[in-house]
Amino acid sequence: MSVFDIGRGTKRQNLIPVQGFEASLPVTVVRGTEDGPNxxxxxxxxxQEYVGIETANRLAQELEPSSIRGCVAIVHVCNPTGFFSFAxxxxxxxxxxxxxxxxxxxDGSVSEQLAHNLMNYYFNEASCFIDLHSGGYCEELIPHVYFQAMGDRYLENASKRMAQLVDADYxxxxxxxxxxxxxxxxxLGIPGVLLERGGMAAWSENDVLTYLSDVRRILHRLNVISRSEPxxxxPETIERVDYYSADSDGCWYPASAVGSLIKKGMPLGSIRDFFGRELMCPKAAADCVVLYQAGSLAIRRGDFLAACGDI
Ligand SMILES: [Zn+2]
Incomplete structure (x- = not known):
């Protein structure tokens, strides 16, 4: 069984139940009349990655069997109880x-059963994959995209060709x-990209429209839609990302905005107590760009602080 098992010239929009899970997944599946990829x-x-979620909602409204080749399956929200919980x-x-x-x-926990269901029903028979993320609660980021380099050359090149179509610096x-x-x-050998756009659990019309253009360019390259967009x-390729986390509770003061270029050894920010005494000052391990960072004043020991791409 696969979500792609629908007849030619069909569009379905349903809430699809998951075994062992209280909520259902909002899913749109559209198959054109001509052959093409899944x-x-x-x-x-x-x-709380709302820009990605709203982009999925809009895309699901605009794709019709008459306007696409192959099949597009959209899972609008993979974690629906989370969406309504604000956790x-x-x-x-x-x-x-x-x-x-x-x-x-x-037979695992609820998350594990949900992942198992996604793998078996949605990834089964997929020929390529686009995962829409954003900066969630307390996460600032600059738009960027990840492509897969975990498999063979074919997988990497196919993934990279998709990533190159995202309007981003990196x-x-x-x-x-x-x-x-x-x-x-x-x-599983499915080429894919993971996109990041928007942050701090906020969304804007402008970010959604830009995100939609990213996805449409990829669908055009995959020969699914005819229309392309400028x-x-x-984006420039980053080979390595360094992650930094807090070693004490306190107040977090980033040294610079996301997207800033930082020289090796320069501070990424400072954790201070309520009286202004510095508790931690993480330094850049290499010349880098800040891809995303914590945007909250409160930080606990072990919390994520920043992710920096070496350049
Ligand atoms: Zn995410």
Missing amino acids: VLITAGIHN PDVVPEDGKNLNRVFPGRN MVRAKEYTGSSFSFAAK QRKV
Whole structure:
């Protein structure tokens, strides 16, 4: 069984139940009358990544059987109980990050069962994958995209060709399996990209329209839609990302805005106590650009602070 099992010239929009899970997944599947690839598009694997979710909603409204070749399946929100819970980045039933438990387990916790269902029903028969993310609660970011470099040359080149169509300054060559759907898709040999646009659990019409253009350019390259759109810039490749986390509770003061270029050894920010005494001052491990960082004043020990791409 696969979500792509629908007849030619058909569009379906349903809430699809998941075994062992209280909520249903909002899903749109559109198959054109001509042959083409099976494209899987997911959003809302993280609850508050609204730009990606709203982009999925809009795309689902505009795609019709008469306007596409092949089949496009859109899972608008992969974690629907999370979406309505306002809990940041986790499935509320078990407190796990859904994007760290792929491929999941049939007899596992709720997150693991959800991942297992996504893998078996949605990724089954997909020929390429587009995962729409944004900066969630307390996460500022600049638009960027990841392409898969975990498999063979074919997989990497096919993924990179998709990433190059995103209107962003940077694309990251992702080399590691993380338990994400994106990295597990690579393991299955499905070329894919993971996009990031918008942040701080906010969304704007402008960000959604730009995100829609990114996806339409990729669908055009995949020969799914005829219409293409202009691109302002082609992203530059980043080979390595360094992640920084807090070693104490306190107040977080980033040294610079996301997108800033930082020299090796320069401070990324400062954690201070309520009286202004510095507790931690993480320094850049290499010349880098700040791709995303914590945007909250409050920081706990172990929390994410910043992700910097080496340049
Ligand atoms: Zn995310």
